[in-house]
Amino acid sequence: MYWFLTLAPFIILLIFYIYPLSRVLTISVTEPTFGLGNYVGIFKSSAVWRVVGTTAWICVITSAITLVLGYLLAYAIVHVSGRWQSIMMLGVLLSFWVSILIRAFAWITLLQTRGLVNETLIALGIITQPIPFIRNELGVVIGMVHYMIPYAALPLIASMRGIDRRLVPAARGLGASPLEAFARVYLPLSMPGLISAGILVFIFSLGFYITPALLGGGRVTMVAEYIALQVNETLAWGMGTALASSLLIIVFLMIIVLGRVVKFRQLFGAAA
Template sequence: MTMTLTLSKPKPRFSSPALERGLLLLPLPVLLLIFYVLPFIGVVGWSFSLPTPGLEQYERIATDPAIHDMLWRTLRLCLTVSVLALVIGYLLAYCWVFSPPFWQRVVEICIFIPFWISVLVRAFGWLIALRSNGVLNNGLMGMGLIDQPLQLSRNEIGVVIGMLHVMIPYAVFPLLSSMRQLDQRILMASRGLGAGPLRTFWQVLLPQTLPGMLGAFIMVFVFCLGFFITPVLLGGGQTVMIAEYVFLQMFQTSNWGLGAALSVVLLLLVSALIWVLLKMTRVNRLVG
């Protein structure tokens, strides 16, 4: 007697790997649509409809000298902080990559400990340190370097110091990634061919890290455009930037149309900068 075994065919599957991946990723675009796209559409609608329908708010942005002063102040402070953060971040990233292990740990501590502290706590710390009877002024007067306290808070100097302290780590990380991807044998070859340290830096290291420099600059600049807590506390109402100005228009003067229009302009500017970043650099070189 012989027995025959029949193998049943597997049931056809109605799903494909692409469909399964799409279903797994579906919550992300849904959340983006609910929490970002729809509110932004509402803000755009306010900018064209409040208090009356039309382009009144955008015309005011184009013609109001007070708004122009605020915008130029915002751009000036953002550029200043971005350049300073780029220079200091480049030095820290260079020390982090090319220093002995002990100094690498020191640089890590100097970067990560402030990075883990709340922005609000850091702003209050700088407010205490920079005030007329603060630690810095008392120290300078105690050493005889100044006769009277310097005005370091409630002005642009204090805002720049506070923003710079927050932004330096964001400049270091893209630069660090760019330097770590550099083949150090190129630097050794340059030195072996007779180039000195300075020439090796200017002609070999600096050009190789330009994508990281551009990415760090744009990243810091974009973050600075949206700063709110630090300018409010350290500026003391004397250094109003665009984020604070939008807040004042919406929640103190109830001019929701102008605040919405400025928000749209800010978002368009940030989107343009991000587009430049994506076009001129490779994201994988910035994030490692």
């Protein structure tokens, strides 16, 4: 009976996940000819390396900013009273219900040359000319950070809830300043959650497509958009699937590293 209950999920996984992945891997070594020529071409292509460099740079910056903001948000949620904690957690969870496409168009409306942000800054006399917030890496980072903050906050909240709140007051009682107590007691104890959140955010950032395409305005190309360009525009299926396979392998390796840092059941507080 138990095997029957697992049969349906296994079939779904086979049809919608394993089979498509196997097709991608197969195409990457058979188009246009059989062999590893597409993977060799990836390492030899200067265009690919520029895209990879842009992607890595944006992902690192996005991850760093997201971790700082996510840490502050998680710290506040863990340490506020019960009623406010529930309200703040609801705000974090509600963000998952907003489409990434809607978020991107909202940021375009806010950050464009005649958008609300530039118009407000000009009206206040802070600037005289509009700031180019979008159609560059800045706009992409802003949109990605906004989307990724909940993914950083939730693992950090799960990690911080396991920290004994009496430790920091004990350190203060022994003569440590508030900053010393935080840096030498609280921060090291929350480091596993910080590392897991960082890896999680970086993994998700690697696959961004809509946000860079819209907020980058065609001037910022990341790996996912470059793969789509190879497949849909130039019809270089072999190169596109080889790049997608390489990205998939990198993600799997990072997931393995993440699994060694923290148990996946504990990542979002599913287990004590």
